[in-house]
Amino acid sequence: MQRSSMWVPGRNYAQLSDRGEDMPVPVLAPPTTALPIAAREREILYAVETSSVVVLAGETGSGKTTQTPQFLHRAKFGRIVVTQPRRIAAITVAERVAQEMGVRVGGEVGYAVRFEEKWDEDRTMIKFCTDGMLVRETMSDPLLSRYDVVMLDEAHERNLETDILLGLIKKVLRRRPDLRVIVASATLNIETFVRYFTDKKREAETKLQSAVAISVQGRQFPVDVHYLETPTGNYLQKAIDTVLAIHSSEPPGDILVFLPGQEEIEYVVERLSQSTPPTLLPMAFYGSLPVHVQQAVFEPSRPHVRKAIIATTIAETSVTIPGVVYVVDSCFVKLPFFNPLTGVEALVTTVESKAAAKQRMGRAGRVRPGKCYRLVTQEAYKTTFPKYTLPQIQRVNLAPIVLHLLSMGIHDIVHFDFISPPSAEALVRALEVLFSLGAIGADCRLIEPLGTHMAEFPVDPFLSRMLLASFDFKCTEEALTVASMLSVEDVFMNPRGSKERKAKVAEAIAEFAHAQGDHWTYLKIYTAFIENDASRQWCDEHCLNYRILVRAMEIRKQLLRYVKRFGSDEKRIQSCGENPDPLLQCVVAGYFANAAKLHGSATYRTIKDGRIVHVHPTSVLNSFLKSPEWIVYHQSVLTTQEFIREISTINPRWLLQAAPDFYHCKDVSAVVSGSSGGVGLPKPKPAAPTAPATDANGRILFRRPTETKKPASKLPVHIGKSKGGLRSQF
Numbered sequence: 001m002q003r004s005s006m007w008v009p010g011r012n013y014a015q016l017s018d019r020g021e022d023m024p025v026p027v028l029a030p031p032t033t034a035l036p037i038a039a040r041e042r043e044i045l046y047a048v049e050t051s052s053v054v055v056l057a058g059e060t061g062s063g064k065t066t067q068t069p070q071f072l073h074r075a076k077f078g079r080i081v082v083t084q085p086r087r088i089a090a091i092t093v094a095e096r097v098a099q100e101m102g103v104r105v106g107g108e109v110g111y112a113v114r115f116e117e118k119w120d121e122d123r124t125m126i127k128f129c130t131d132g133m134l135v136r137e138t139m140s141d142p143l144l145s146r147y148d149v150v151m152l153d154e155a156h157e158r159n160l161e162t163d164i165l166l167g168l169i170k171k172v173l174r175r176r177p178d179l180r181v182i183v184a185s186a187t188l189n190i191e192t193f194v195r196y197f198t199d200k201k202r203e204a205e206t207k208l209q210s211a212v213a214i215s216v217q218g219r220q221f222p223v224d225v226h227y228l229e230t231p232t233g234n235y236l237q238k239a240i241d242t243v244l245a246i247h248s249s250e251p252p253g254d255i256l257v258f259l260p261g262q263e264e265i266e267y268v269v270e271r272l273s274q275s276t277p278p279t280l281l282p283m284a285f286y287g288s289l290p291v292h293v294q295q296a297v298f299e300p301s302r303p304h305v306r307k308a309i310i311a312t313t314i315a316e317t318s319v320t321i322p323g324v325v326y327v328v329d330s331c332f333v334k335l336p337f338f339n340p341l342t343g344v345e346a347l348v349t350t351v352e353s354k355a356a357a358k359q360r361m362g363r364a365g366r367v368r369p370g371k372c373y374r375l376v377t378q379e380a381y382k383t384t385f386p387k388y389t390l391p392q393i394q395r396v397n398l399a400p401i402v403l404h405l406l407s408m409g410i411h412d413i414v415h416f417d418f419i420s421p422p423s424a425e426a427l428v429r430a431l432e433v434l435f436s437l438g439a440i441g442a443d444c445r446l447i448e449p450l451g452t453h454m455a456e457f458p459v460d461p462f463l464s465r466m467l468l469a470s471f472d473f474k475c476t477e478e479a480l481t482v483a484s485m486l487s488v489e490d491v492f493m494n495p496r497g498s499k500e501r502k503a504k505v506a507e508a509i510a511e512f513a514h515a516q517g518d519h520w521t522y523l524k525i526y527t528a529f530i531e532n533d534a535s536r537q538w539c540d541e542h543c544l545n546y547r548i549l550v551r552a553m554e555i556r557k558q559l560l561r562y563v564k565r566f567g568s569d570e571k572r573i574q575s576c577g578e579n580p581d582p583l584l585q586c587v588v589a590g591y592f593a594n595a596a597k598l599h600g601s602a603t604y605r606t607i608k609d610g611r612i613v614h615v616h617p618t619s620v621l622n623s624f625l626k627s628p629e630w631i632v633y634h635q636s637v638l639t640t641q642e643f644i645r646e647i648s649t650i651n652p653r654w655l656l657q658a659a660p661d662f663y664h665c666k667d668v669s670a671v672v673s674g675s676s677g678g679v680g681l682p683k684p685k686p687a688a689p690t691a692p693a694t695d696a697n698g699r700i701l702f703r704r705p706t707e708t709k710k711p712a713s714k715l716p717v718h719i720g721k722s723k724g725g726l727r728s729q730f
C-alpha cells in the first residue's frame with residue numbers, strides 16, 4: 001500500500017533529500033498502479049517464494065527496479081539488496097524508492113556506492129548499491145548473510161562485477177537454500193541466465209525450482225524511434241544539428257544525447273553553448289564529474305528553458321530523468337578491450353549493441369510519450385549492430401578481480417563457474433601481474449600483509465601498490481594527490497576548436513609543465529588549485545576543467561581514509577617536499593611494468609616486450625625540447641597507433657630496485673643491452689616464454705625471473721581444482 005497521496009509532478013527529489021533531518025519527509029504518490037509490473041506483483045512474489053532464482057525481463061520503464069523491491073518488502077521477504085552497474089543509478093533509484101515509500105534515505109531504504117554510503121545496519125531493509133560494492137561486501141561476508149534477497153539489476157550489461165557476483169551467488173546458493181535471487185533487465189538473454197542457474201540436484205534437495213523466468217510486457221508511454229535516411233560522416237555535428245532542430249521545432253521537453261566519451265561531450269557542450277539561444281541549456285553528464293554536478297542533471301529545468309543533457313552510458317540504464325522527452329543516440333560507445341598477450345588496454349569507440357540502444361531509447365517515455373533519434377540508418381542498425389555487448393570479463397584486465405577472488409580464498413580461479421569464462425591467457429596474465437607486484441606468491445596465495453591490503457583498496461592493483469609504497473618513500477601526501485589526479489579524466493580543457501583556443505590550452509600546459517613529466521605536473525596543478533582556494537575562475541583562466549579538479553579533491557579525501565587504515569607509526573603520511581625522486585620511485589613501484597626507453601623522436605620502446613609506443617599529445621613531454629631517455633607511463637591507449645599517457649622520467653636503476661625479478665626475467669635486456677649508455681642494468685638473460693608453460697599435470701608453471709638459470713627451481717602455480725572454495729564458509 002502506498003502511504004500517501006501527495007504527488008508533486010516534476011518535483012526534484014535530489015533537493016528534497018537534502019532537507020534537514022527534522023523536516024517532514026515529502027511523499028510522492030508514484031504511478032505504480034499504471035506501471036505494467038503492478039499487474040504481475042502476485043506472480044512475481046509467488047515465483048520468488050518458490051524458486052531460488054527468478055529471471056525477470058520487462059521493458060524499460062515497466063517498474064522492475066523501483067517496484068520489485070517494494071513488492072518484496074511489503075510481502076516481508078526480509079532484507080533486500082539491489083545492485084546497479086553505476087553509482088548515480090544506485091543513488092537516484094534509492095531516492096525515488098524512499099520517496100515512494102515516504103521514508104528518508106538512510107533509514108528503511110538506503111544506498112552504498114564507492115566512497116559514499118547512506119544506510120543503516122539495523123533499519124535498512126532495501127539497499128541499492130553498485131555491483132562493485134556488493135562484490136567488496138563478499139570479502140567480509142562471503143555468504144551474503146545479511147540479505148534474504150539479492151536482485152542483480154541491469155544484468156544485460158554483463159559488467160565484470162555482475163559476472164563475478166553471478167558466480168559467487170551460485171556458490172552461495174549451495175550453502176544457503178533460503179537465499180532468493182532476482183536477475184533483472186529489459187534486454188537480457190533469458191535462456192542464458194535460466195540455464196546457468198538451473199541445478200536439478202539442488203532442486204531435489206531444496207524442493208524449490210532452481211530458476212524460472214518472468215516476462216513483463218508493455219511500457220507506460222510509447223517512444224517513436226527515428227533513423228537517418230542517409231548515413232552521416234560526422235556524428236558529433238549531426239548530434240548538434242539534431243538537438244538544435246528539436247529545440248526549434250518540437251514541443252517542450254528535455255533532450256538526452258548519448259555520446260561515447262568525455263572528450264566528445266565537452267566538445268558538443270561547448271559548441272552548443274556558443275551557438276544556442278538562452279532557452280537551451282547544455283549540460284555534461286559523465287562518470288568522472290563530481291556527484292553534485294551529476295545530480296544537477298535531475299533537477300527540473302527553469303521555466304521556458306530546455307535542458308540538453310549530453311551523456312555517456314552513465315545515463316543508459318535504470319535512471320529516470322523526469323523531464324526527458326527526446327533521446328538523441330549517436331549509437332557509439334567507448335569500451336575497453338584488453339589484450340592479455342601484450343598487456344595493452346585499448347579504449348575503442350565502437351557501435352553499441354541493440355540491447356544498449358533499447359536501453360538508451362528507454363530513457364524517454366518514462367513520464368510521458370517520447371521520441372528517440374538514432375543517428376544511423378535503420379538498415380545499418382538492423383544489419384550491423386550486435387545483439388548484446390561482449391561481456392566485460394572477456395575484454396578487460398582481470399588483475400583486480402583475480403586479486404579479489406584470491407582474497408576470498410578462491411584459489412581455483414580457472415575452474416570458477418563464470419557465466420562466460422575469460423580466456424586462459426587473460427587469467428594467466430592477471431596472475432603474472434599480481435605476482436610481479438608482490439601481491440601473490442608463486443603458489444597463487446596472497447602475500448600478507450601487502451596482498452591483502454592491496455585487495456582492500458578500491459583502486460586497481462597498480463595504484464594501490466603505488467599508494468602502499470609511498471610509506472617507504474615518505475611521499476604519501478604527494479602520492480595521494482597523484483593517485484586522485486590519475487583517477488579522473490583530462491584536467492585541461494578540450495583543445496578542439498579554433499587555433500587561438502589550441503594555443504591558449506598549449507600555453508596553460510606549458511605553464512604547469514614540470515621537468516620530470518606528467519606526474520609532477522599533476523601535483524603542481526592540484527597544489528596551485530588548492531592554493532587558489534579551489535576557485536572556478538582560476539581554473540577558467542588556466543584552461544583547467546574545474547569540475548574534474550573538484551572530483552579529484554573528492555577522490556583524494558576518500559583515498560586518504562584508506563591510506564590511514566594501513567598506516568602505522570613507521571608508516572606515516574609524510575611529504576617529500578620539493579625532491580622529485582621519492583614520488584617517481586613510488587610511481588615505479590606500482591607501474592614498473594610500464595617502463596620504456598627512448599627509441600626516436602617522441603617514440604619509445606617498452607622494456608618488457610619491445611613495443612613501439614608514442615607519446616600522447618596530452619603529455620607535457622611534448623613541451624620539452626629533449627625527450628628523457630627512460631620513462632614510466634600510467635596507461636597506453638590504442639587508436640591508429642599505441643599512445644602512452646601520464647609519463648615521467650625515471651632512473652632505470654629504480655626498475656631493478658622495484659622489480660628485480662621482473663626485469664631479470666623479461667626481455668629487458670634486449671632493450672638495455674649495449675645501448676643502455678652504461679646505466680647499470682644487468683646483462684641480458686634469455687627471454688622468458690610468452691605462452692604459459694605447464695607441467696605434466698597441467699599445472700601452470702610460474703617462473704621467478706631470477707631463476708631462469710636453474711630450470712629445476714621453477715615455481716609451480718597450481719590453478720587446478722581447489723578444495724576450499726570461499727574461505728571457511730565453503
Ligand SMILES: Nc1ncnc2c1ncn2[C@@H]1O[C@H](COP(=O)(O)OP(=O)(O)OP(=O)(O)O)[C@@H](O)[C@H]1O
Nearest residue numbers: 060061062063064065066067096186318320322366
Ligand atoms: N525519479 C523519478 N521521477 C519520476 N518518475 C519516476 C522516477 N523514477 C521512476 N519513475 C517512474 O517509474 C517508472 C518505472 O521506473 P523503474 O526504474 O522501476 O523501471 P524499470 O523497469 O526498472 O526500467 P529500466 O529497465 O529502464 O531500469 C518510470 O518509467 C517512471 O514512470
